[in-house]
Amino acid sequence: MSKVEIIPVETRILTPKDDIADIMQQCGKDLGPDDIITVAESVVAITQGKVLRYEDIRPGTLARLLNRFIAKEGSLAGIYGMQACMLAEGQWRVAFALLIGMVGKLFGIRGLFYRLAGDQARLIDDVSGTCPPFDKYIVYGPHKPKQEVARIHAKLNCFGVAIADVNDLKRALIVASTDGIDNAVLSKLLIDNPFGNGNQKRPICIVKNFRQAMAEHKGQSV
């Protein structure tokens, strides 16, 4: 059985002028039918132009009121991150989610806010969350990620495509993937963050023989 191999791919800094599907097509020329290609969610969002500068955001009263209740590590802890989330998900939805989240915490249920406030509450990166020159921007999560992976997949000859949100804190969230990919298996493979953080310019990872990895995981052959 072929060995699973993760190959990070270095690129130049991608900007809203780039089409992520074209970039991944260039990177994925040698992909086989059992391989998949993954891309960092912030890079997909950047190529979609889903970025905002602080100067372009006018935080409202609700954002100023609610950001105070977010833990310091969260991207919504500042008024700009909170307002950006409210612009994407609706301010009353975010406010309601925060209220429910606080009540949930009283009863020992954690994470309710991020479950109820919408995808962007989880995916937004505040300043410094992305490598330069986007370190000075709020970067959203990708827009319609499921459609985006399908669009990219249509240009490639491989088993599948996934968008992942991975960091050095042992978090590997699969934002979207094409049909057939076992997100739990992929998440496990990406847990050590092969993308690299900061300035390493490796937004794409190829996972060779991913289908075999899934088969191994399920304890059955392909």
Place this chain on the structure above:
Amino acid sequence: MTICTIPNWSGWANWCAITNWRLAALYIVLALLVLYLLHHYFVKRQGEGHFTFDISKRTPLKVVRGSAQGIELSCRLPFINDGKQFGALIDVFTRHYLPREQYDALEIDTNIYRVSDPRTEKYWDAKIFYVGEGEDVVIDIRLVAKTGDIVSALADMPDLPLDIFQKTCSRSDYYYARTYLTFSSDELRAALKEALDEAPAEEVPAEEATENE
């Protein structure tokens, strides 16, 4: 003869309704006021991030390289988030204040960067610092004599004021702040003297190097 008067119940009910409505409004206003004051107190208590660049701990200017035309100097100073919350240093840059009206013998260029992230392109990579966290920054100063002779160019040089600008954000609105720094002319000349005294053989001015070739 009327023994007792029948009260006007409809008027009384109206009065009660209005009073209840007024009371309800009053309670709502009071509740909102209490909530506002509680939030205000919470915000004050929670505080903000705040960065201090400690100029009292600045190291003396050190010569990085020198030639007959110019010198490059460097020093370090620490900064710390001494506020009560996390803070992001979104941008930091230097600005020197020696206008040509005051002194026109030098081309001056300055740069600032974190020790952990040395850069020459004058870009500051935004970074979040939690309470009590900080780092050293390096300030580079490049002085080039317009006449080609750095010794004479520095002879009458006045003090060099240099401000460190920071764009900061914490829990509230982002803001700009500046730290005032002055390099005395004596310190600059002393650094030049040190450079000349230690003049390494390999530091040959560009024109001479071309001639030698």
